Amino acid sequence: MPADLTQLKAVEQRLLWLSHWMIHHANHVRPKIDGIKVGGHQASSASMVSIMTALYFSALRPEDRVAVKPHASPVFHAIQYMMGNQTREKMENFRGFGGVQSYPSRTKDTCDVDFSTGSVGLGVAITSFASIIQDYIHAKSWGANAPMGRMVALVGDAELDEGNIYEALQEGWKNDLRNTWWIVDYNRQSLDGIVREGLFGRIEKIFDAFGWDVVRVKYGALQRAAFEEPGGEALRDWIDACPNQEYSALTFMGGAVWRKRLMDDLGDQGDVTALLERRSDDELAELMENLGGNCVATMADTFAAIDHDRPTCFLAYTIKGWGTPIAGHKDNHGGLMNSSQFTDWQTHMGIGTGEEWEPFAGVEDPVALRDFLSRVPFFARGTRRFRDNRLSVPAIAIDSARETSTQMAFGKILDDLSKGNSGLAARIVTTSPDVTGTTNLGPWGNRRKLFARTAQADAFIDHRIPSTAKWEFTPEGQHIELGIAEMNLMLLLGAAGLSHSLFGKRLIPIGTVYDPFVARGLDALNYACYQDARFLLVGTPSGVTLAPEGGAHQSVGTPLIGISQDGLAAFEPAFADELAVIMEWAFDYLQRDGEGDPDERTWLRDETGGSVYLRLTTNPIEQPGKRVDDSFRQGAIDGAYWLRKPGPNCDVVIAYQGAVAPEAIRAAGLIGENRRDVGVLAVTSADRLNAGWTAAQRARSRGHAGARSHAEALLSGLPPHCRIITVIDGHPATLSWLGSIAGHQTIPLGVEHFGQTGTIGDLYRHHGIDAEAIVEKVNGLTHGKDVSHRILAPIPGH
Structure with missing residues (x-):
């Protein structure tokens, strides 16, 4: 040997x-x-x-x-x-x-x-x-x-x-x-x-x-050598014909049983008998198991x-x-x-x-x-974990003076990045499971092209046929177009999100998917996060905002996925400027690799970094105009800020997350006609609010008496009698826990059942998350009435 x-x-x-x-x-x-x-x-x-x-x-x-x-x-x-x-x-x-x-x-x-x-x-x-x-x-x-x-x-x-x-x-x-x-x-x-x-x-x-x-x-090697002996061909034919279960059982029983079975099946054929007799029972077992x-x-x-x-x-x-002695046993x-x-x-x-x-x-x-x-x-080279330098993140801004949706704003931010020559833009790789155009990645793909190892022509371009999708496949391309399997999307994000460690070259992976189908790739998403892969996942459109598509295209539980998934910071901004702030932060957060000491302002372990999930919508809403104050910017990152600060005698706070912002704001205006101190809390990340709150509680139990989370700081000034109405185009449990922070009565509004087709207004009314439902809930609490029937009121004409 x-x-x-x-x-x-x-x-x-x-x-x-x-x-x-x-x-x-x-x-x-x-x-x-x-x-x-x-x-x-x-x-x-x-x-x-x-x-x-x-x-x-x-x-x-x-x-x-x-x-x-x-x-x-x-x-x-x-x-x-x-x-x-x-x-x-x-x-x-x-x-x-x-x-x-x-x-x-x-x-x-x-x-x-x-x-x-x-x-x-x-x-x-x-x-x-x-x-x-x-x-x-x-x-x-x-x-x-x-x-x-x-x-x-x-x-x-x-x-x-x-x-x-x-x-x-x-x-x-x-x-x-x-x-x-x-x-x-x-x-x-x-x-x-x-x-x-x-x-x-x-x-x-x-x-x-x-x-x-x-x-x-x-x-x-032992079997191949035996096949060259006289009688070996018959032995090989027997092995090839033996059923899996029978081979396993014979293996467990050992050499003597092997010998008897081979002799019974092959008979006394001279050469075969001699082949078997040249080997002891142990040697025959070794041969058959080889x-x-x-x-x-x-x-x-x-x-x-x-x-x-x-x-x-x-x-x-x-x-x-x-x-081993248990070889072959079923x-x-x-x-x-x-x-x-x-x-x-x-x-x-x-x-x-x-x-x-x-x-x-x-x-x-x-x-x-x-x-x-x-x-x-x-x-020979020891541990094969590589590193790559962190990329500088250019300032990201967006015009928030006009009506737009967060999905459109996302596409605009990437398009603006695609026009520049930043190191960050060069390392961005986007991907999508056959929904590139409908999740607003089209402009990025047109400008930065699609990846293929060998260049591929676009017949529409060659024949000068007008098309919004100018898809040129080239080795320089920065978009990987996938088929419709969401599991593949999450696996690709996981692989790309490990590139700095596996290959020594950092990528900034961005994947888009219809938000209701995040769940179709959830196992692979969890797997990617478990490996500490770094990527930006964009689920859009979310909630019931793609109303004409019906319940199959409406996501209810994804905000809860965002809260529960380890290694994934989940955001649901309502406005374009919030999204710009969050994406600028996210591009840096994806690259962090710190030791995990908590930030004693929020008690979040942001220095460890992680992946980010954005829940966006196609619903265009009126924007708040240009905002430059630091409390807004920091609050958007930390998870919430006061859009309308509560007064000293506040008895109602409306806390919303995502695209229902206009409903919450309009409801606050209607309620404010009788209650001047109404507060409106803009939640951008229930996930980060919750994580900071639970972390601060753990810190206090371990002796950090002064530990206080961002959520606790926001609600600390509310009087005890104040009630919190939470509203989200998603499962109401996403925000219902806010009342536990300081013991305020909380009334959660949201979507708990499959939707149906209709306009956004139809479905907001149906699920009781429109402004009128919010006002009615507040008035019902004030007058002691039960208005819960409004939550499932049928749509007129349906």
Whole structure:
């Protein structure tokens, strides 16, 4: 055996042991606190050991990036431990507080994780979008010197049931995908059973249709050698014909059962009998379990044979639980070796008592192995987390003297940026799932062009046919046009939002989507935020403001998504000047990477930075005119400001968020005829108000007696008897908590049910969020009347 192959085999066995010992220690050795199984997927790790050994210690280079199959996390941590990048303390605390994570995490693990995984399917798909972003960067003059690597996903075969994978395949084909490897751990077992027979034959056709090379890695070196012996062809035919479930069951039962079954099926054919008799029961079991994905030499040779940049899917046949007593059992997905099984297996692996955590225990030649590890290319440059300089943000202003919508204002701000030559504008990349024009990205795309690795002509331009969409595809383009799948939008934003760390080149990604369809990509949005990707997500139009389109195009719960989503600062400005202030702040916020000390003015941890979500509308409303006061600007960023300050005897405050501003303002005017001290609170971000308030409460409980949030400062002067009417074109719970800040009675108005077609006025009246409904609610409270029936009053004529 060549020297390097000897060392690869030694690494493989060390990873098999360390990954399984870590799981066993967590479940059977570490003291139990709550009596609940810790878990850790020993069998799913075992099936990946040979693949990951060949990949990390032979095939990969430092510029390559890997998304590890979630259930192979213990193998990944074992790799990092062997290479000195992970501590024993954290390994001993696997799946414990502060220990190595259940699934690889960019933000929670301290070692070199490229992509977080855990929500199956998403880690697979993001590699294709990372490759597209790598091509995007490399096509630009400022990114041409960036290293080009392969984006690799280690895929569980059951993950191929996830629909988002096939959406990603289609998008990759559209964008001429390259430098992407997906390595499928084809152990043919999932959580609840055996993968359906012949499924991958159909999946293979799908990959082929989208331009991927498919490489089947079915037989290991031992099997291929046996096939060359007399009788070997009959053995291979038997293996090919054996059903998945039967092969798994025979694997679990072992060599003697293998022998009997092969003799029963193949009969006494002379050559076959001799082939079997040349091997002991253990050797026969080793032969039958030597599938391609469990043979480190075969996997290393297979990876080394790829000499092109076409996207490639490796179908690596494996045994789930390979090399352990639970190999092949259909219940082994979440099952663990018991203490008796593990003790016997420890003896089989040659690990002495007390040596369990030693990285090189049981190795015949530790000096040679250390020398080999010191020369592994992938680890040669240390941790591969890059940085890029922060970009200066130009002043952003907009004419707010005329009637406009926040969606139109957003498009105008980007169009103004597109006309300039700022460094920020050069790094902006926009994207949208087939709604570029209707979310007001059209002017930006026309001016900054669309991205493609090779230039593509626009027939309408060539034939001089008038069109508002002058879509020229070019490597210099700064807009990536996606198909209609919102999941792909969020995955692309996640990949682009990590570009500074993955590729050392900062991008400012901006994605637009119809606001009601944010929820269609919510899993991938959460995944992107979990990785601390940085992007600007624009949901528009929102609420019931696209009234003629009906309930399917009206969003109700998205403000609550904005409040609840970690890593995402959500805003819903009403006016264009608010939007300009927020976007100028957001472009800087996306780039921050501070330690997280709270700002004691708001108790928000703004220095850590994050992503931003803007909820905008198509409803044009009258603008307030030019405003220059600092309290307005700072309030718009912090989450709220007084549009009309309450007087000392204020008994009613109207707090609104978003496009219902005119209704709130008009209601305040009508109410103010009898109550001069009425206040109007303009909320631009219920998310930031709420986050600051809860953070200040935590700070006070920890001894910061003077901690006070922005929301508390705003409401501190209100008399106790004052009532707060909240109104939003969205779920009323978004603002209903405001009364809890200082104990004021709060009456929340908003949208709780699916809408229908009509005018905006029709629907505002229907849901009770128009000025008249606000006034009626206030009057009803004053006179003790119940006017809740107005909230669901039918539209006349419907």
